[in-house]
Amino acid sequence: MPTRAQMLAAHESVDLHEMLNMKTLGLAKSKLLQGLVFDVELKSLLKKDAEQSAQAIENLQRLYARAPFQAPVPPNRPTPTLDGGGEDE
Incomplete structure (x- = not known):
């Protein structure tokens, strides 16, 4: 466990939680839209956005261990898409 000096302040923890939520929702949206678009370039951009x-999210999760209060972190890799593909595409 991190020492008190390494812990995030309460407001930093809330900001981190909000960033995790934003990135998780953005990842889910990019994965969903990959199955809805037909333009190859747009689909490629959505795939790149999902990977980034x-x-x-992985980087933010490492920081989350330093939060003074914690809640379960949702899974960070939604795999369903409308075309049936997942991360292995």
Whole structure:
């Protein structure tokens, strides 16, 4: 467990929680939209956004261990898409 000096302040923890929520929702939206769009370039951008969002979530989760209060972190990689594909595409 981090020492008190390494812990995040309460407002930092709330900000971190909000960023995790934002990134998780953005990841879910990008994954969903990948199955709805037909333009190859747009689909590629959505895939890149999903990959970057997943990496950002992993980074934020490491910081979450320093929060003075914690709640369960939701799964960070939604896999369903309308075309039946997942992360392995």
